Amino acid sequence: MILSAIAGIMLSAPIAAVPMAELPKASPILHEADCPFCRLKLVQNTETEDNEVVLRFGNKKIEYRCLFCVIKDQRRYKGNLVVYAPSEKVGEPIVLKRTDGKWTGPEAVRILNQFKSHGDCAALSRAFTTEAALLRYATDRKVADPKPLTLEAFIREVERPK
Amino acid sequence: MILALLLAAATADGPPELPAWMRSSAPDAVEFRPVRYQDAIRSVPAFARDMYATSVGHAIAYEAMERGQWSTMEDRTYRTIRAVLSAPPRFAVDERALSPRFSRRQSSVERVFEWAHALHFRTIDILAAPGLSPSERRRAMDAAWREYQAQPFALTGLPMSMAYLDGFPWSGNFRRRYPKVNALFWAYHWLQTANYDMLFETPPATHRPQYEVLGAQYRDAELDRVDRDFMPMMAEQSPRFALAYPQIANAFDNLHMLHDQVNDLYATPGMAPAARDREIQHAIIRVLASSHAGETPGEATNLDLHDHRHPPSTPGMGFMKGSEDDVMFMSGMGWMDMSVCAHCSVPFEPDPAWGATVTANGWTMRVRCIMCARDMASETPGRAVIRAATEQPGQTLVLISDDEGNWKSNLPGVRFVESGGEHPECHAWSKAFTTAAAAEAWRQSAGEDVPILDLTAWGQLNRGKPETYRKINRPNPYRDSGDAR
Amino acid sequence: MIRARMLAIAASGLATALAAVTTASDHGNLDKARPLRVEDAYSIAFNSREFQSGLEFRGGRSARSTIAFRNELQFGYARNADVSIGWVSNLVDSRGRATAGQLDLSGFWTFRQESVRGPALGLRVDLDVPLTTAEGSSSLGGRVRAIASRHVGRYDQLHLNLDAIREAGTRRSGSGSNPDRWAATVGFSTPVGLPYRFETTAIAEVGIERAWRGGPTLGLVGAGFRRQFAPRAVWDLGAQWVPGSRQTWRLVTGVSLSF
Secondary structure, eight states: OHHHHHHHHHHTSOGGGOOGGGSOOSSOOSOOOBOTTTOOBOOOOOSSOOOOEEEEETTEEEEESOHHHHHHHGGGOOSOEEEEEOOSSTTOOEEEEEETTEEEOOTTOEEEEOOSSGGGHHHHEEEESSHHHHHHHHHHTTOSSOOOBOHHHHHHHHHSOO | OHHHHHHHHHHOOSOOOOOHHHHOOOOOOBOOOOOTTTTGGGGSHHHHHHHHHHHHHHHHHHHHHHTTOOTTIIIIIHHHHHHHHHSOOSSOOOHHHHOHHHHHHOHHHHHHHHHHHHHHHHHHHHHHOTTOOHHHHHHHHHHHHHHHHTSTTOBOOSOOOHHHHTOSTTTTHHHHHOHHHHHHHHHHHHHHHHHHHHHTTSOGGGHHHHHHHHHHHHHHTGGGOOOOSSOOOHHHHOHHHHHHOHHHHHHHHHHHHHHHHHHHHHTOTTOOHHHHHHHHHHHHHHHBGGGGTTOOTTOBSSSSTTBOOOOTTOTTSOOOTTOBTTEEEETTTEEEETTBOTTTOOBOOOTTOOOEEEEETTEEEEESSHHHHHHHHHTSSSOEEEEEOOSSTTOOEEEEEOTTOOEEESSTTOEEEEOOOOGGGHHHHEEEESSHHHHHHHHHHHTOOOOEEOHHHHHTOOOOSOTTOOOBOOOOTTOTTOOOO | OHHHHHHHHHHHHHHHHHHTTTOOOOTTSOBTTBSSSOOOSOOOOBTOEEEEEEEEEEEETTEEEEEEEEEEEEEEEETTEEEEEEEEEEEEOTTSOOEEEEEEEEEEEEEEOOBTTBOEEEEEEEEEEESOOTTSOOOOEEEEEEEEEEESSSSOEEEEEEEEEEOOTTTTTTTTOOSEEEEEEEEEEEEETTTTOOSEEEEEEEEEEEETTOOOOEEEEEEEEEEEEETTEEEEEEEEEOTTSSSOEEEEEEEEEEO
């Protein structure tokens, strides 16, 4: 409980001051509510897999179902954003930032975005630390013809008018 | 025709005897007795205009229903209403002038609606009036309720089984067939329910800034919201008010359910007008105060019309579909236990340590302490309002956040202590004080060596999800798919 | 001196009325003389109180112009019924003088609202008590009015008023009217701008009036409006033309306030 409380307080410090090492581990931090974008139930972390996509906006800490939902809903937020995206490594989320409207993240990050209905978005719109990790995940999940996207390509794809 | 007859036969409660006023063809226009705080609603001008516009919205839709304009309900009628809602009237509007044909045919239900709408406006005026002491406000509310009940077309203040009232063969027809216009009705009813906690025991100076948040939610979200499973309930949207005035809360829920029933009956294909009108008369009689004379809240002489059970912690709400004691399903929030904090799942302390409420994203939840309120608000996108107890019983703290969760307070000197401990005692170590001196005095008397926080420092804290939090996982009782939302 | 005092009363009455605009007159509910002769079949609401105040200008080529100041208090004492007491004073009568005028006592009952079976029906009974004997007879006057109202379009309404009238001794002494007569008026009212605007009702009327014992039949044509300008306040303005009468035109303006 105490550790959890400390982790929570640390999270609420200014975004720039949060070193990667102090990011919360896999413990669930939010209520089990609905995704603000797709309105489907949020998927909680498990012992073997992280699923919670957390968006930081000022003092707000809002959970989404997947990365696609975050990008689709991003215009709701007027300032800078930090997104903690679950990766293939439990307890080691990938940090993506939107600063002055421009998204940045680790160079090697690749994103899978191949769901057909939102019921599958939590599983099939995810970030990975490397392309190899993405392809391993896709093989495990039997994703046909996986397309690893850079962050830039992913955002372009999500925001492309349909 | 055969279908209509079958429906009528299936849904009739037996032919009830019409009360004298329903047999009369007099218009029976009634106003509440004049009081000095009449029209206090206008102290929040945008709220007043939005409330006036709800009358227009109701009336335009009912006139279209009576004229049988079903093919254009979801486009032309909808657009007309939206146009009015975006440029709401400056003054209260006579609904009968806008729906003359509906009023001619449905004069009884019109009388019920008008009188209950008058109760809305009167109670809002009382809560919004500046300069009334808490005891004066209480007396005025009690007097308004007595005056309301003195008319034969008053609705019952008993909790009614919503599962029963919404369980007829024709129930839900309107919301299924005309979801956009139904969303408008439910948005009006959201506005007419959510405002009460905005006004209840909060300083009048906070009403306008609070309505900036509520009004934006109403216009930008609620009017378009087609995913609600059930109409907004008073105890959902204004839990503190519903606790304080359960009869009034129940009467408004019964009013809004009568609206839904009238809509559903009109939207039932193949039902002959005469059969529909008979059913509407039955629907009125079901919720009239006179139909339940001598009955007691919390008791049920049967499990349908005279089921007045309520969640033990929430006397201002009848049993909902799937309800078990305090556990009920709320649209958008899922299953909730009304007797525990919405954030930490720990049972509430008895008044006067009432804790706080959080309003965000269209819902209002009771929580045990100011910390639970903040952390719950921080999980939710958009602006939020917290109303919280302070060390002074009559002084409510009202905090309003921007989109980023930066808070503004109605009390410039507000201070907080948040020493950290176990959630079952959170009300004892998470507190708000009107001044630094009051916080210091508490620290001295409690012997606690904890920092006293100003609003900025307190607002940046976040303790995340409490370990005590328990999610109730059950399927949505309103959806066949078993979706847990 | 008297006229100055009465003008002051008129001014202060209107000022009071305008100052009290915090308190709802329903612009769609047509009341007698506000601003035309025709009224609808609906009483004011139970428990509501209304104050009406206005000026009436009359004139014509063959008659001196007159100004009357009318004030009335209405009270909805029961469902579908109201009573009122009014005072009509002459600021300038046909002889150029200010006189006290008359008191009007009135009762109104609505028997039914418009339904699929028929129009709304109402009844008004007025008793007029002269306050001065300066212009001849000081006999009591009165009126019994039967009213029917019904919609004729989506929002438009027709109103039929049938009156049996006995004029009080001092009232309208310059009009040359006969003490005992009957009148029939058909009025038309329409809310302006529905369903997007809600503040104004336009009214028109045509009527005839004739003595029971014969004589000329006077026609009447009028038009006006009632406009809500505050939550509980309505301003009205109307004009009537009565060809064949000595005073051929009439202009009325005033306010109605609920309080």
